[in-house]
Amino acid sequence: MQRAMEILEAVGVFGAGVFARVGLFLAMVAVFLVPALLVAAALRGVAARRERKLGIRSVAGVPFRPDLFYTPGHLWLHRRPGGAVEIGLDGLAQRLMPSVTAVEFARPGTHVEPGAPIATLHGGGRALSIPAPLAGKIAGVNAAALRDPGIVKREGYGRGWLVAVEPEDLGYAALPHGGIGETWMRREAERWNRFVEQRLGFATADGGALVAPAPWLLGEEGWRALAAEFLR
Known part of the structure; x- marks a missing residue:
């Protein structure tokens, strides 16, 4: 009986130590993680307010600001x-x-x-x-x-x-701006999708969302082709 009590006591001490260490770890995570999350949320909020102030909205998956003029x-x-x-x-x-x-x-x-x-x-x-x-x-x-x-x-x-x-x-x-610019941007987003699919072999996501393959996935030739087609 005495031996069993000693074993239970040792297990309890070990469990309490593990619990304390886990608690300390979680506390340290909270000390560093929570402020970082709050800062990130604040920055996202500031960015969202700035975009609303500028009237930026999504057009076919592309950010669009209606008061600007857009070049080919x-x-x-x-x-x-x-x-x-x-x-x-x-x-x-x-x-x-x-x-x-x-x-x-x-x-x-x-x-x-x-x-x-x-x-x-x-x-x-x-x-x-x-x-x-x-x-x-x-x-x-x-x-x-x-x-x-x-x-x-x-x-x-x-x-x-x-x-x-x-x-x-x-x-x-x-140059296109306002409502005409929005229509133009929508067509250009569709053209980007077709170019990426037909010329570079990347499929659009479900629902036809705009694809933005990473440059290192395109390869040098594919990236240059995309840049030459859309930035000229």
Whole structure:
């Protein structure tokens, strides 16, 4: 009987020790994890409010901001009060770069013609040259993107703009925007799906949702083909 009591006592001590260690581990997890989750939730909330303020919504799986002008090469233009236009990547172009870790910009004051490089984005072992969508003079570059290149993806329809150009004329005002821009973006999303399926062999998800295959899955040739088709 005495022996049994000693065994039960040892088991109890062992169980209490294990319980204490588990409790300590869970407490430590809570100390570090809960604040991280709260910060992440707060950041998501801030991002959601920012998108609502800008009117950003999803069109066929692509983020879309109706007050911007959209070029055939999937850049957006936003007119500043002084007349210069900010240029950034639309939702489809952003899918070509799952991450942006470095940026290079054309020098302010440089005169550019359509197709001339105005920026180069680096990330995931890829480099993406951004062509000028219009003629004009580089009025400024986004210093915030130089300090934090990830903003090009994180806030691609706002603070993640690339360069500002003083255009030679107002021809860009005829580009798709508003309701026409939304219809155009929907067609382009469908074209992206067809290109990825028929040319690159990737199937769309159930329901025809937009596919964004990772660049390392496409291979160099496939990625270049996608970039040449949608960013020109």
